[in-house]
Each structure stands twice: as C-alpha cells, then as structure tokens.
C-alpha cells in the first residue's frame with residue numbers, strides 16, 4: 062500500500078477546472094481546510110499541457126521541460142507532493158517524472174533547454190521527484206482521509222442512487238500505482254461508503270471511458286458522443302441519479318453534453334453530475350454556489366438540492382443573472 | 388502463391404517505436420500475443436475501422452503504411468487497452484508514437500492543424516484553451532448559458548474565493564522561453580503552415 066501524504070501538498074491547478082468547474086478547486090480547499098490537509102496553490106504553476114499533449118500537438122520533450130519547471134516550483138516552496146484535480150495531469154506528471162529519472166539523454170536535453178531559457182536554477186537532478194511518492198490524484202488524498210471526512214457530514218445525501226465514473230487517466234495509465242482497483246475501480250465508492258452511503262458498486266461499463274477521446278469530441282463528435290450515450294443508457298437502466306466524477310474532462314463530457322444527447326435520443330436521463338470534491342463538500346454543509354460552484358453546471362443541480370432536508374437559497378433560473386449576460 | 392519478401396531491416400519500425408521518447412522502458416510490444424483483448428474493449432474499434440490489435444501486428448511486421456493509415460486517428464487515448472493487455476503492451480502509447488511519426492512526415496500535421504490555437508494560448512497565458520472553431524460548436528451544442536459562463540468566469544471565480552488563473556507575466560515569459568528552446572514554437576509554426 063502506498064503512503065499518501067496529508068501535508069506539503071502543491072494543489073496543482075487544472076486548466077479545465079479553472080474555467081469549466083472552478084467549484085471543484087474551491088470544494089477541494091474547503092475539505093482540506095476542514096480535515097486538516099496542508100496544501101498550497103502557486104500562481105506561477107503552468108498547465109501540464111495535458112489536452113495539447115493528447116491532441117498530439119505538444120511533443121514529449123516540451124511537455125517534460127514544462128513539467129521540470131513545475132517540479133522546481135514544488136520543491137522550492139517545500140510542497141513536493143503534487144496533488145492533481147484532473148486525471149490527465151496526474152498521468153502526464155507521473156510520466157514526465159519517470160522520463161526525467163530513467164532517461165539521462167532526455168534529462169540532459171531538458172536541462173539544456175532550461176539553461177538556454179535563462180533558468181539554470183530549474184535544472185532537474187535524477188530522482189528529485191519520485192513518480193509514486195510525489196504525484197497523487199486528489200481522490201487518493203480524500204480516500205486516505207475518508208474516516209476523518211465522515212466525522213464532518215451534516216447533510217444527508219443517502220436517498221440518491223449513486224454511481225461512480227473513475228477517470229481512465231487515473232486508473233489505466235500507470236496502473237501499478239492505482240489504488241482500489243484498475244479493472245474494477247472502487248476508489249470513489251470507498252470514499253462514499255465511508256461516509257455511510259451506498260453506491261451501486263459495479264455496473265456494466267463501469268470502467269468504460271467517457272468518450273471525450275481528446276480530439277474525438279471535436280473532430281469526430283458522433284462517435285465520441287456514441288460512447289458517452291452508451292454509458293448514460295446503462296446508468297439510466299440502473300436508475301442512477303448522481304454520477305460522481307474525478308476529472309473535469311469526463312465531467313464536461315457528461316454534464317455539458319447530457320442535454321444534447323437527450324435531445325438526439327428523444328429521452329430524458331435524470332442524472333446529476335458532481336465531482337467527488339463537490340459531493341463531499343455538499344455533504345459537509347458547504348454552500349452550493351459559493352463553494353461547490355453549481356452555477357457553472359449545464360445539468361442544473363437545484364432539483365437535487367430541493368429534495369434535501371437542508372434548505373438552500375436557490376437561484377434556479379437566474380444562476381448567472383446578477384452577472385453579465387450575452 | 389505467397390511471395391516471401393526479404394526485408395533488410397525487418398524490425399525497423401518496432402525499434403523506432405521503442406526508441407521514441409514517449410515509449411516507456413517496459414513497453415511490451417514484442418510480447419504481444421495478438422490475443423485481441425485490446426480490440427475487444429476498445430471504443431475506437433467499436434465505433435470505427437480502427438483496430439489496435441492489427442495496428443500492433445503491422446508495427447511488428449514492419450508495415451510502415453500504418454503511419455499513414457487514417458484509422459490511427461480514431462483512437463481515444465483512453466488507455467483501456469493498456470490496462471487489460473496480458474502482455475504488458477500499451478497500444479495507446481504505440482498509437483501516440485505513430486501519430487507523431489505521421490506528424491513528422493507531414494501528413495499528420497493536417498490532422499492536428501485545427502488544434503494550434505491551444506498552443507498559442509499556452510505560450511501566451513501558460514494555459515491551453517479550446518480553439519475558437521470548436522468552442523463555437525460547443526456553444527451551439529450546449530447552449531447560450533455556456534457562453535454566459537465563459538463571459539462571467541472571472542466573477543464566478545471571485546465568488547468562489549479563487550484568484551486569477553492567468554499566470555503572472557514573469558511566468559509566461561519563462562514558459563515562452565522554454566517552448567522556444569524546446570523547439571515547440573517552430574513545430575507549431577510548421578503545423579500551421581501545412582496544407583489541408
């Protein structure tokens with residue numbers, strides 16, 4: 062069993078969390094503050110190149126050089142345990158650490174690039190980072206703290222039928238480092254169970270990808286959404302009401318496109334999409350707008366909140382009304 | 388009748404794949420037993436003509452036409468093949484390497500040309516963004532609320548207690564320098580210039 066840290070954490074900003082579901086980051090901070098996880102966010106940290114990497118736009122050397130810069134920031138600020146909010150960053154960062162450690166030639170090239178860029182202090186020395194001991198996904202930290210989390214639950218969410226969508230880039234890329242199952246992933250189920258709530262556990266398609274497929278969502282929309290629809294249909298058959306996510310990219314694929322798919326298929330999926338951090342924060346009593354950020358969701362979360370005993374000041378039809386509209 | 392062709396360098400392609408920076412040191416391509424497990428769970432294979440098992444076979448048989456084969460662009464990079472392969476092979480990784488070879492040759496560049504704006508935005512802000520054409524399609528598919536969200540993102544982030552996500556100038560300068568010296572800038576310009 063790998064050791065999972067609860068301090069010296071660099072909470073790695075994610076480009077998709079930033080602009081699609083920023084509430085994932087604020088929920089993460091909310092939970093960390095409650096259960097006493099020590100973390101830090103650095104405004105100099107760049108994106109990992111993830112999407113560009115899988116669009117095949119970025120070459121491996123450039124991605125690795127940018128990672129070395131982020132590793133330097135982590136080390137310099139004494140927050141060497143990088144915790145990602147996005148599954149793609151998790152896999153990309155792990156891979157770049159591995160390359161920097163085993164491939165001397167690549168390491169030298171990266172160091173030359175950094176030197177030529179006037180950043181010699183950022184040079185990477187072999188084993189500066191450990192791919193298994195310094196790179197984590199937030200779901201692992203939450204799993205490790207599940208008993209602590211369970212002590213802070215104030216809102217009863219037990220009436221919903223819940224399923225989990227474990228991000229491929231967490232489970233299937235560096236599978237030797239994956240905890241709680243690769244072919245039968247149960248990492249998020251384990252967190253929810255510790256909160257005293259059942260999930261549906263295994264279902265057909267549990268390990269199937271969201272269908273985003275990076276370029277596919279844009280260049281091959283029909284096949285991309287066909288994969289997404291199949292998974293939604295399986296979940297609908299099981300009467301699932303909440304699908305939990307651990308990656309903003311999968312969350313986007315399901316949340317942004319569910320209404321579109323409904324229109325195409327002429328049927329309704331009554332499935333809410335929440336990130337595991339948003340789900341836990343909600344159970345801990347966090348505000349849906351100022352912490353969870355449900356105003357950025359496409360499938361409205363308000364109908365879910367209405368069913369709770371807890372009363373919220375809902376801004377249903379004017380979620381963005383106080384703000385500008387175009 | 389079958390003719391036997393003698394190949395001077397019968398393992399050239401597989402060696403090139405294994406020597407690529409992207410290839411993990413334990414990439415088990417030689418160990419592939421052509422069991423087809425990868426193809427059986429592959430979303431690319433279920434939706435298109437793409438077949439990861441066959442792609443691996445062609446690499447092992449030094450069939451370089453696989454580099455120009457359109458089907459390699461139908462992979463989802465979901466790594467399901469990787470997680471299920473009994474031989475420690477990783478069809479996803481091999482696919483990504485073949486795509487890079489195709490880009491190097493020029494053909495593949497056309498396939499990714501539309502994504503260049505992501506690279507520009509990365510150099511400018513230290514963060515990538517969805518290229519405009521694709522973004523407009525998303526607004527059409529998802530609805531105008533999606534546009535509202537984008538317009539108001541700064542205010543929403545402030546409400547959530549989050550800071551500015553655009554990197555300070557000092558950092559974007561560093562990133563631009565790194566991407567210049569890594570060859571990415573030149574690569575990006577080359578991709579932009581390729582003809583469709």
Ligand code: SF4
Nearest residue numbers: 075076111147149150
């Ligand atoms: S991996 Fe995630 S956060 Fe990193 S660049 Fe990508 S989508 Fe953005």
Ligand code: SF4
Nearest residue numbers: 228229230271310311
């Ligand atoms: S489910 Fe989709 S977006 Fe999520 S990690 Fe897998 S491929 Fe990426």
Ligand code: SF4
Nearest residue numbers: 419420422423425472
């Ligand atoms: S790559 Fe693996 S799963 Fe695919 S055919 Fe070869 S041995 Fe089987």
Ligand code: SF4
Nearest residue numbers: 429462463465466468
């Ligand atoms: S990553 Fe593997 S399983 Fe996924 S689409 Fe590509 S070849 Fe198929």
